[in-house]
Amino acid sequence: MNWEETGRISLWKPDRALLDTGLLIRYLRGTRAAIHLFKSLYSRDIALAISSVSAMEIYVGMRDDSEEVRETETFLSSFRILGVDRAVARKAASLIKRYPHLFGRGVARGAADALILATAWEANCTFYTLNTRHFASEKIPEVNIYAMDQNARVWI
Numbered sequence: 001m002n003w004e005e006t007g008r009i010s011l012w013k014p015d016r017a018l019l020d021t022g023l024l025i026r027y028l029r030g031t032r033a034a035i036h037l038f039k040s041l042y043s044r045d046i047a048l049a050i051s052s053v054s055a056m057e058i059y060v061g062m063r064d065d066s067e068e069v070r071e072t073e074t075f076l077s078s079f080r081i082l083g084v085d086r087a088v089a090r091k092a093a094s095l096i097k098r099y100p101h102l103f104g105r106g107v108a109r110g111a112a113d114a115l116i117l118a119t120a121w122e123a124n125c126t127f128y129t130l131n132t133r134h135f136a137s138e139k140i141p142e143v144n145i146y147a148m149d150q151n152a153r154v155w156i
Contacts, residue, residue, distance in 0.1 A: 014144075016047045018082070018120035020129035021054040022150070025061070028075060037128070037148075037155045049080040051119040053112050082119050091118035095140070102134045110134070117143055130155075 026034035041048060055076055062072055084092075092114040096103045103110030113134055120127035126144045129135050136147035148155040 014126060015045065016049065016123065016125040017041055018049050018051065018116070018123060018125040018127050019054070019079070020116060020127065020131060021050075021057045022130040023128060024050065024054060024058055024075075026130070026150075028058075028072065033150075033153060033155045041128075047080065048078070049082050049123065049125060050076070051116040052081050052083045053115045053119070055081050057112065082123055084115055084119065085122075088115065088118045088122045091121050091142075095121075095142075099138065099140065102138065117145075 023034055023037065027038055038048075058072060058076065062068060082088075092111070095114045095118055096105075096110065103114045113131065117127060117135070117140070119125075121143045126146055127135070128146045128148070130148055130150040132147045132149060135145045
C-alpha cells in the first residue's frame, strides 16, 4: 500500500481506493454487502482512503452518544483521510462545469459529490460508490469509477 507522492500522472492506481460516504454509512450500520466489500478490498492489499468531505458527512450524521462517537472515530482512523486543497477544488469546479446535469449548475446541490470525486481524481484512486444516479449514468473519463447497485447482495 503505497501513498507516497507519485507526481501528476493521468493513470489511476488500481491499488488505491477512495470510498464514498454511502459505503461508510452502510458499513457502520452492519450491511453485509459493505462488510464483504471492505474485507475484499483489504484482502487485495488495496490502500483505502476517504475524502475529508465524507468524514464531515459522517460526523454530521452521528449521534452524540459517546460509544457511537468512539466506534466511529476508531473506524475512521483506519483510513487515510484526504483533504480538499486547491487542486481538488479546481477539479471539483471543472466536474461541476463539465457535468452540470450530474452535479447541478452551481455550488449547492452537488458540491459534496463533486469534491469527493475530485479527491479520487487528484489522488489517482479508483472511486467506489453506491451513488449510481450520478456515477453510473455517464462515463466520467477523468476517474475510474466502480459504481455498485446498493440493492445487490454482493458489491464486488
